[in-house]
Amino acid sequence: MAAPTMHRSTDTPSAAPQTITMIKGLNQALRTSMERDPKVIVMGEDVGKLGGVFRVTDGLQKDFGEQRVLDTPLAESGIIGTAIGLAIRGYRPVCEIQFDGFIFPGFDQIVSQLAKLHYRTQGRIKLPIVVRVPFGGGIGAVEHHSESPESYFAHTAGLKVVACSNPVDAYWMLRQAIECDDPVLFFEPKRRYHEKAELDLSVAPQPLFSSRVLRKGSTATIATYGPMVRTSMDAAIAGAEDGLDLEVIDMRSLSPLDLGPVYESVRRTGRLIVVSEAPGESSIAAEIATKVQQECFYSLEAPVLRVTGFDTPYPPAKLEENFLPDLDRVLAAVDRSLAW
Amino acid sequence: MSSPERWSQPQPSGAPAATAAAPTAEQVIAGLRATSEGGAELVQLLTPEGERVDHPDFHIDITPDELRGLYRDMVLVRRADREANALQRQGQLGLWVPLLGQEAAQIGAGRALRPTDMAFPSYREHGVAWCRGVHPNEIVGMFRGVDHGAWDPVAKRFHPYTIVIGNQCLNAAGYAMGQRFDGKVGDDNGEATMVFFGDGATSQGDVHEAFVWASVYDAPLVFFCQNNQWAISEPTERQSRLPLYQRARGYGFPGIRVDGNDVLATLAVARWALDECRHGNGPVLIEAFTYRMDSHTTSDDATRYRLSTEVEEWKLKDPIERVKAHLSRNGFADHDFFDGVQAEADELAAVLREHCVSLPEPPPSRMFDNVYAEPSPALQAQQAEYETYLAGFAGGEH
Numbered sequence: 001m002a003a004p005t006m007h008r009s010t011d012t013p014s015a016a017p018q019t020i021t022m023i024k025g026l027n028q029a030l031r032t033s034m035e036r037d038p039k040v041i042v043m044g045e046d047v048g049k050l051g052g053v054f055r056v057t058d059g060l061q062k063d064f065g066e067q068r069v070l071d072t073p074l075a076e077s078g079i080i081g082t083a084i085g086l087a088i089r090g091y092r093p094v095c096e097i098q099f100d101g102f103i104f105p106g107f108d109q110i111v112s113q114l115a116k117l118h119y120r121t122q123g124r125i126k127l128p129i130v131v132r133v134p135f136g137g138g139i140g141a142v143e144h145h146s147e148s149p150e151s152y153f154a155h156t157a158g159l160k161v162v163a164c165s166n167p168v169d170a171y172w173m174l175r176q177a178i179e180c181d182d183p184v185l186f187f188e189p190k191r192r193y194h195e196k197a198e199l200d201l202s203v204a205p206q207p208l209f210s211s212r213v214l215r216k217g218s219t220a221t222i223a224t225y226g227p228m229v230r231t232s233m234d235a236a237i238a239g240a241e242d243g244l245d246l247e248v249i250d251m252r253s254l255s256p257l258d259l260g261p262v263y264e265s266v267r268r269t270g271r272l273i274v275v276s277e278a279p280g281e282s283s284i285a286a287e288i289a290t291k292v293q294q295e296c297f298y299s300l301e302a303p304v305l306r307v308t309g310f311d312t313p314y315p316p317a318k319l320e321e322n323f324l325p326d327l328d329r330v331l332a333a334v335d336r337s338l339a340w
Numbered sequence: 341m342s343s344p345e346r347w348s349q350p351q352p353s354g355a356p357a358a359t360a361a362a363p364t365a366e367q368v369i370a371g372l373r374a375t376s377e378g379g380a381e382l383v384q385l386l387t388p389e390g391e392r393v394d395h396p397d398f399h400i401d402i403t404p405d406e407l408r409g410l411y412r413d414m415v416l417v418r419r420a421d422r423e424a425n426a427l428q429r430q431g432q433l434g435l436w437v438p439l440l441g442q443e444a445a446q447i448g449a450g451r452a453l454r455p456t457d458m459a460f461p462s463y464r465e466h467g468v469a470w471c472r473g474v475h476p477n478e479i480v481g482m483f484r485g486v487d488h489g490a491w492d493p494v495a496k497r498f499h500p501y502t503i504v505i506g507n508q509c510l511n512a513a514g515y516a517m518g519q520r521f522d523g524k525v526g527d528d529n530g531e532a533t534m535v536f537f538g539d540g541a542t543s544q545g546d547v548h549e550a551f552v553w554a555s556v557y558d559a560p561l562v563f564f565c566q567n568n569q570w571a572i573s574e575p576t577e578r579q580s581r582l583p584l585y586q587r588a589r590g591y592g593f594p595g596i597r598v599d600g601n602d603v604l605a606t607l608a609v610a611r612w613a614l615d616e617c618r619h620g621n622g623p624v625l626i627e628a629f630t631y632r633m634d635s636h637t638t639s640d641d642a643t644r645y646r647l648s649t650e651v652e653e654w655k656l657k658d659p660i661e662r663v664k665a666h667l668s669r670n671g672f673a674d675h676d677f678f679d680g681v682q683a684e685a686d687e688l689a690a691v692l693r694e695h696c697v698s699l700p701e702p703p704p705s706r707m708f709d710n711v712y713a714e715p716s717p718a719l720q721a722q723q724a725e726y727e728t729y730l731a732g733f734a735g736g737e738h
Binding site: 075078084086087089112118119182 | 493499507510516518553709712713714
């Protein structure tokens, strides 16, 4: 590879800007990718006739056929394991895992084979596979349907891990992930699936593996991703009424982490709060906090604080409001930082 | 215990199978007979005494020249295997996984493959590797710790060794699905895939899932199970109540048990199975009934869990000796031929030894190479920092 492929996606501005949901954005990204590259295939449980349990793959099998949209047997190791074989054969599979808590039966294939074959073969085998994972809580689901397993994969060399937070990113990031020659774990915040935004295809996307400052501010920095981006933005808006001027950064890429904008921000604000709904212990949030204290030690006015899910299994749905960070917990952390 | 009927009887309801305690030696032997004895359905074309026999379903037309070639293959891979084993004992390799006793199963299957076919090995398939044009020199590096396998899996159509038990069966199923999607099956020129795994692997979920995937997608995939009777220290009885080849029926494709110490029978059955796949009638399960004459790996001590009488019995079924007897008895080869093959084998061993001991230490930068297809800035920074650190020692006292 002479040049990274992550900047490759551009669309001709033929269509007018349209208001879409995240589900529509993901669906459109799959459709466009499949139209452009006959080697892109979609595979998973119920992705065909049903269109996926969240309808992300709605209509694709009808238009692309059963050989490009595979309703697979019900086994996650099988989905990932056969996707690896198909990729060796030249295909670019996009696997759907129905829910976060079901990725663990496929964990072995992901960390033992998907992550390592490029390395083991000294680059002779590329595995351009995307594993889509609807993740996180907030939808009142039963157990194993609300988890945030992204840190397991960020911990494994050879995988790239991203999380989208809004419909526009959902579209572009999935397009770019499919074009990436590395395996990408693609986390989709299911509680944000129905939120809307305007997608203007004439606006070029930013690189996939980069973070983005969503809101400039001077009081403190919030670094967050996935479902907590919206929560953090709400906190920033609410905080503004109390005179807080919070900067919010959507990390977008969890492995590799693009920490440059965070360092730059913390050097101005002197304070960092990392917000994630995953349990905090040994997490992405922990990694961000560690790197920032290493790089910005003399700029920090207070310790880096984390607002995360608790170090418990995901609780029953009636307790998830207590488990999930909300606007008040974010602002309470800002107050603690300012009180230092 | 050993009657076939015992295995078709339903268990009494509520009574768990009596497998909680460690099996006695008698139970192990009974289990071996029940689940692993060759039996009437074992396909054999060359007896342990070296006599050709007929089988109603599997024939093979083979010239004396081809027979000599199979003999040569087996002698060479055994010699390379023994040399690598010795290299481990001498501290030159960190580990070796011996193939001793399984030469016929691997050469028979490996020689049935065509260049356009794909093979997915486990980690003992040095004989299959040989048939795919992978030199033993390209294998020993991973056991010496200098690489993870030096061959090009794309060019050789021989996947990297897979250490995690059974993973490769799903990867192979996916590859075979791709062959079908690409329209490469349906006639004599079709492509097929063969995946290699052991009797222990049949207990893994991935192998079950691969059976499911291959069958529902009609993948041109031959599952080649080398039942060498032992999964490290666990006998086949610990993996299955049924002979392993019979499992295929539950997935809706043929299962065949072949004498894995009979290179002719293995070649014939493997050719038939691959042909089925080429024509779009796959998948097929082959259980090559064989025996691991050495330990599981050089880290294992097989004398702790199996009886010497069992080993002695299997020595009588040696896969190489029966071909040698056949060649001699029929005047297909003479002393000069056998001496020539042995000399060639010794030369191969010498080349392997020389290559192994002179393998250069990989530079530290190798550690960071090819983690990703598209570079990761953070990893590049980590590499640069480490190289700067190492450079700090250059010329200094240390």
